[in-house]
Amino acid sequence: MHEPWLLAEVVLNVPLHSTFYYIIPKELQDQDIALKRVAVHFGRREDIGFVMRILKEEDVTTDLRDLKSVKEIESVLDAQPIFTSDLISLGETVAEYYHAPIGEVIFTMLPPLKEPKHFTNPYISDQKDFTPNEEQQQAFDIMKDSVGTASTFLLQGVTGSGKTEVYKLLARECLLKNKSSIILVPEIALTDQTLRRFSEEFGSNIALFHSKLSPAERSSEWLRVLKGDAKIVIGPRSAIFAPVKDLGLIILDEEHDPSYKAMDSPRYHARGVAFMRSKKEKALLLFGSATPSIESRYASDQGLITKIQLINRFNNIPLPEVQIVDLKEEKTGNTFLSETLFKKLVDTLAQQKQSLIFLNRRGYSPSLLCQDCGFFFKCPNCDIGMTWHKRDGKVKCRYCEFEDSAPNNCPECGGFNIKDVGHGTEKLEDSLQTLLPAARILRLDLDTAKKKNGSDKVLKAMRDHEADILVGTQMIAKGHDIANITLVGALFPEIMLSLPDFRASERTFSLLSQAIGRAGRRDTQGYAIIQTYLADHFAVQLAITQDYEQFYKQEIQIRKEFNYPPFVRMGRIVFRSTDENTLTQLNYHLKKYLKKEKSNFQAHQLEVLGPSPCPIERINNYYRYHILMKAKNHASMLRVIKFIYKLYKGFPSKDKIKIEIDVDPTQIL
Ligand SMILES: [Zn+2]
Numbered sequence: 315m316h317e318p319w320l321l322a323e324v325v326l327n328v329p330l331h332s333t334f335y336y337i338i339p340k341e342l343q344d345q346d347i348a349l350k351r352v353a354v355h356f357g358r359r360e361d362i363g364f365v366m367r368i369l370k371e372e373d374v375t376t377d378l379r380d381l382k383s384v385k386e387i388e389s390v391l392d393a394q395p396i397f398t399s400d401l402i403s404l405g406e407t408v409a410e411y412y413h414a415p416i417g418e419v420i421f422t423m424l425p426p427l428k429e430p431k432h433f434t435n436p437y438i439s440d441q442k443d444f445t446p447n448e449e450q451q452q453a454f455d456i457m458k459d460s461v462g463t464a465s466t467f468l469l470q471g472v473t474g475s476g477k478t479e480v481y482k483l484l485a486r487e488c489l490l491k492n493k494s495s496i497i498l499v500p501e502i503a504l505t506d507q508t509l510r511r512f513s514e515e516f517g518s519n520i521a522l523f524h525s526k527l528s529p530a531e532r533s534s535e536w537l538r539v540l541k542g543d544a545k546i547v548i549g550p551r552s553a554i555f556a557p558v559k560d561l562g563l564i565i566l567d568e569e570h571d572p573s574y575k576a577m578d579s580p581r582y583h584a585r586g587v588a589f590m591r592s593k594k595e596k597a598l599l600l601f602g603s604a605t606p607s608i609e610s611r612y613a614s615d616q617g618l619i620t621k622i623q624l625i626n627r628f629n630n631i632p633l634p635e636v637q638i639v640d641l642k643e644e645k646t647g648n649t650f651l652s653e654t655l656f657k658k659l660v661d662t663l664a665q666q667k668q669s670l671i672f673l674n675r676r677g678y679s680p681s682l683l684c685q686d687c688g689f690f691f692k693c694p695n696c697d698i699g700m701t702w703h704k705r706d707g708k709v710k711c712r713y714c715e716f717e718d719s720a721p722n723n724c725p726e727c728g729g730f731n732i733k734d735v736g737h738g739t740e741k742l743e744d745s746l747q748t749l750l751p752a753a754r755i756l757r758l759d760l761d762t763a764k765k766k767n768g769s770d771k772v773l774k775a776m777r778d779h780e781a782d783i784l785v786g787t788q789m790i791a792k793g794h795d796i797a798n799i800t801l802v803g804a805l806f807p808e809i810m811l812s813l814p815d816f817r818a819s820e821r822t823f824s825l826l827s828q829a830i831g832r833a834g835r836r837d838t839q840g841y842a843i844i845q846t847y848l849a850d851h852f853a854v855q856l857a858i859t860q861d862y863e864q865f866y867k868q869e870i871q872i873r874k875e876f877n878y879p880p881f882v883r884m885g886r887i888v889f890r891s892t893d894e895n896t897l898t899q900l901n902y903h904l905k906k907y908l909k910k911e912k913s914n915f916q917a918h919q920l921e922v923l924g925p926s927p928c929p930i931e932r933i934n935n936y937y938r939y940h941i942l943m944k945a946k947n948h949a950s951m952l953r954v955i956k957f958i959y960k961l962y963k964g965f966p967s968k969d970k971i972k973i974e975i976d977v978d979p980t981q982i983l
């Protein structure tokens with residue numbers, strides 16, 4: 315018999331759906347090690363664990379089976395707790411909801427903590443007053459008393475209506491109640507703008523959660539929030555896990571944005587997590603958007619979310635005039651720029667105004683083709699064509715890390731007749747520079763944003779009018795407020811519309827509306843041109859007038875007819891392996907059991923499709939199959955996922971196969 319143990323329930327960053335118990339040795343028992351990181355032995359290696367809670371041996375309900383194998387904690391790594399018990403509870407809910415490994419969830423929530431180094435907010439001294447207009451004040455008045463209560467609102471305001479001012483009023487109210495706020499912004503490039511605007515009012519009360527900060531700066535910001543020294547957190551998706559005290563307000567700006575969904579495990583959606591946090595910690599949750607997600611808008615129709623509208627643009631600036639260039643009628647020639655758009659660009663330059671040209675594809679061209687033998691340059695690891703990046707002299711794969719120097723001749727026939735097919739932002743930049751040699755042209759896409767402060771520099775140059783034309787992908791369409799832009803060109807929305815995704819229309823409408831909304835944001839009438847072969851598509855047509863209501867009416871009908879969210883919940887499980895045979899065997903194994911359940915599934919209004927090959931059958935040398943599920947509600951979805959997970963666990967060669975579980979997937983490639 316041993317003396318009763320004091321045990322720590324520990325999670326490790328491993329893809330397992332369980333926690334682990336370690337004995338707290340005598341010498342560590344006089345300090346509270348809960349919510350701290352510890353060094354432990356796991357299997358044969360040493361690893362960093364995180365202590366969720368401390369339990370007496372008799373309180374442990376899990377079967378500790380072979381008690382002799384319970385190990386001791388080696389050492390404690392933190393002097394102070396680095397987490398809150400509210401966050402533990404949130405992590406457990408997230409893990410359950412997304413059927414994600416609890417350790418992966420907790421370690422996703424935690425930043426990699428280093429020796430902290432103070433982060434200096436560059437905008438702290440820009441104090442400025444603002445006066446809300448009547449509409450903004452009314453929106454605030456409706457929500458004011460709900461700050462600090464579990465309530466959800468949708469602020470639907472046309473582009474340029476000044477949603478940020480409403481956010482600031484709410485954050486101020488929250489501070490007055492001595493509570494904290496979390497402000498989420500979708501795009502890294504937008505964080506800077508939001509930081510600047512909030513700093514004008516809240517100064518050092520702001521903490522920035524941002525992947526561009528160094529790990530030391532991030533640690534410093536994390537600790538400042540944990541201690542309650544900063545009460546307003548601004549950041550992208552992961553800032554929803556900020557360790558704030560007395561949370562009173564959560565804002566998701568541009569709530570429809572796809573970047574709120576995590577693409578790696580745990581595949582959470584910030585909207586979903588924000589909802590959980592709002593309920594648990596009694597915080598007002600506000601979704602802001604000019605083009606709300608169909609799901610959020612539907613929830614407001616159902617009375618689950620209170621909708622508030624801002625219908626006027628700030629200072630009553632009219633919406634841009636929009637013209638469609640139908641490429642079936644007006645040909646573009648080699649430059650793929652229509653005569654209409656080109657003329658307008660020249661005019662805008664002459665008036666010393668700025669233009670923005672939006673093309674949602676980066677690189678020089680999306681593919682290379684040998685004109686002699688038809689050889690098509692594909693990634694050797696993936697089933698997908700490679701993008702040509704002329705600047706780097708490389709061809710690159712969008713799905714794996716593979717890149718190669720751009721070929722001079724065809725690897726198949728040796729010919730030199732290689733042609734680039736299609737166009738990306740690099741090619742657009744080059745063409746424009748050739749056509750308009752005197753224009754100062756900048757480009758913003760993932761490639762230029764990757765450079766240190768890349769996006770901030772480009773946007774600053776635009777704000778300071780050190781550039782005339784900004785070319786870019788969706789990064790330039792979103793939320794930027796640059797006073798002197800009067801012309802927006804949107805090229806080839808069909809690139810977005812042709813994706814095999816039931817949200818393609820929604821995303822296209824939203825990106826087009828936002829891009830168009832960048833034009834004419836101060837005292838000048840804006841102008842926009844959409845250049846497309848699909849001029850009649852309803853997502854394109856309705857973007858002209860930014861008629862969200864009409865778009866929603868049509869889109870929700872389609873969703874209903876084809877049984878897509880919000881009328882069902884979707885789930886997806888991907889199985890991938892470098893060994894195609896084992897994967898085929900797993901498919902037999904799964905199909906056998908799924909077939910037996912067919913009538914049971916039908917009785918519960920469940921649709922289970924597959925396993926079948928993914929649209930991209932191979933990525934990074936992994937062969938891929940998936941199962942798609944549709945269910946009436948989340949609970950029954952989770953039951954099927956757990957059932958399939960169990961089948962996978964029962965497959966003898968499961969170690970050769972990786973599983974990816976995605977609840978509410980946003981893409982199914
Ligand atoms: Zn060839």
Ligand SMILES: [Zn+2]
Nearest residue numbers: 693696711714
């Ligand atoms: Zn690849």
